[in-house]
Amino acid sequence: MLSFEQKQAIIESFPELTKKEISMKRVNYHFEESLYEKTIVVEKLHPNGNGFVYVGDLLKYDKLASDKGLVNIRDFEEHALRDIIRDAIDFLSEDLDIPVVEKWTSREGLTLELRHHQRDWNIYYQDNLEETFGTREDAVEYLLDEGFKLKK
Template sequence: MLTFEQKIAILDSFPELERRNVSLGRVNYHFEGSTHEKKTVGYRFHPNGNGYVFAGLVGGYETDDKGFVNVRDYSEEQLREIIGASIRSLSASSDSPNRASSAAASAFASNAAPSSDEEVWTDESGQELILKFEEETFFIYSGVNLEMAFETREEAEEYLAEEGFSFNRR
């Protein structure tokens, strides 16, 4: 488990986030660039190790009723991944919640091997598909080959689930 200081250093490394100290030594992180009412990405990070990240718009994570995931036992890589996904999800246009902003979309420019901004989905046999957002569309790739394209994230995730794939948080 990462220490409180390590978790705070990771959150501090995201320039989009604004640190806000709250009661009992806890720290919250807000994303003022959010296009949604929700602005809190990091919630109640506490010296005892607890902390939560908003993933209510991300998909692939078990969240509480407010959309938060307890990241107490997350590795550095897992924590960075969920924070980045949270920021991207809150960057989505409020009139089209499943579409990322053009700034976030530019992170998906390459068709090569998965970058940290692409999602790897795996089936039981270990086959991997890549879900990425480009040019206002959600594309699913098998390696460099295009498998499917969808207008919304929900449609893409539904297709992946029907085909037996689940999000891989490696």
């Protein structure tokens, strides 16, 4: 487990974040450039190593996040802590009004669409939702495993 000081050093390596001390020697880190009302990325980091990262409704962290979209980082190692903070910043800086649609085809000529919609990556056959993924990488892995290729 990382110490409080190690976690602070990792968090403070993200220049986008601003440190704000709160009660009981705890610290919050804000992302002031957030496109949303929510600006706190790291909440209540405590000298005992406990703290939370806001991931909202990212499917990638669905099993770890509380109902409020917070993940406890007490037992996180450096790589996992860096990844979750980067994901949280990306989450708060993502403009959901920009649609992404990719067409994927199989050898048999079947076409599926991979659509990015409000943080999720959805696979559609015609207008029917087939699968939902939290990351593009997971959706692409699924499509490739099923024998689909990105249509150019």
